[in-house]
Amino acid sequence: MSNVVLITGIGGDISQGVATILRENRPDLYLVGVDIHAQHGGHLFVDHFLLVPQAGDPEYLDTIKEIVRKYSVGMVIPMSEPELTATLPFPELASGVKWITAGQRVVKAGLDKLETMNSLMDLGIPIPWTRPARAGRPIAYPCILKNRTGSGSRAIFTVADDEDADYLVKRYPDAIFQELVGSAEREVTCAVYRRLDGKVSSLLMLRRLTGGFTGWAKIIKDEETTRMCEAIAIGLDLRGSMNVQLRLTDKGPRVFEINPRFSSTVLMRHRLGYTDVLWAIDEAEGKQVVFPEISQDRIMVRVQSAVIID
Incomplete structure (x- = not known):
């Protein structure tokens, strides 16, 4: 297997953390980093940096496939939710390439926060109540509203009453309401x-x-x-x-x-x-x-x- 590792989203701190770990511990690996722009320090963490379209762009997958082919990539580490979404199902994109992911079932469940809760409920795991914002007002207050997709804890809102709920649903119609626990x-x-x-x-x-x-x-x-x-x-x-x-x-x-x-x-x-x-x-x-x-x-x-x- 080739020693070339492709790390996506290298402008982000998590990708740079992964690259730091590999550079410090596996100097035998050749790191290729990609991102949608170059206004960051991502190129400092890899051996070669390349620009790619956004994950939702029709050209994204063809670009990744061409990089894998041109640089004889042996392993790919998709680092963000949009890139994981674009590259599912992983093995079909490039034969012989190892995809460093959590596996298709975890990825599918984790990419959609409502699907996450449904998957946990199917496993018998106790969960906070969760419902799509389009399905109506929350079951109880206070609760939280957050997008069904994406990551991080910045776009999360505490909802105190019906007035809050109605206002936020207009701004984030594809969000979910969720029980505020603990x-x-x-x-x-x-x-x-x-x-x-x-x-x-x-x-x-x-x-x-x-x-x-x-x-x-x-x-x-x-x-x-x-x-x-x-x-x-x-x-x-x-x-x-x-x-x-x-x-x-x-x-x-x-x-x-x-x-x-x-x-x-x-x-x-x-x-x-x-x-x-x-x-x-x-x-x-x-x-x-x-x-x-x-x-x-x-x-x-x-x-x-x-x-x-x-």
Whole structure:
């Protein structure tokens, strides 16, 4: 298999985190990064940078296929929801190429937040009530409104009453209303990895958001949450890494979202020893993966840097 790895959306912080991990630990890999523009530092993280159309553009898939062919790409890591949507079903795009994804069932469930809840309900997982905004006003207040697609925690609104609901539905008709569960102080983001042999590992991180991303996180242990993550991973046939977001409540953990990709904590948890990017690459190459034991109460923080380009 070729040692060339294609990373999409290289202008984003998660893609740059993945590229950093690979550059530091796998210098034998040749990294090709793509994005829709060059007004970012993405080219600093890869060996070769290329421009591509937006994922929704009719030319996008043909462009990706041509890059895979021209550069003899051996592995592709789609990094954003629009790119995952455009490249499904993955194996049909280019024969012989390894796609580093969470697997088709997880991706399909995670790309649509209403489908996420339906999939969890089918697995018998307790969920917050969720309904399309077009179906009428919320079941109860307060609740939240968020888009059915996309990622991040920035376009989420607290809905206090009918006036709020009516106003927001006009602006976001394709959104969903969802039960507001627990408190932000008990919000947990869970990195979940399922090996090819079916064994599951979960890393539970109590977190604080900064600008829509995890800025601070502490490792916690919670057996009920761990069992839930394992049930989701097995039930949705996880093939690699996903991110489960939930809140701990008096009634137990309540999942409100699944990210079917590497998440914003990818570099933070890698520094701690939860190296799921490397595990995915190793398994694609036919190597064995051993899960580490991460002790609780370890703390991770996001830091910022800057580079001057002459």
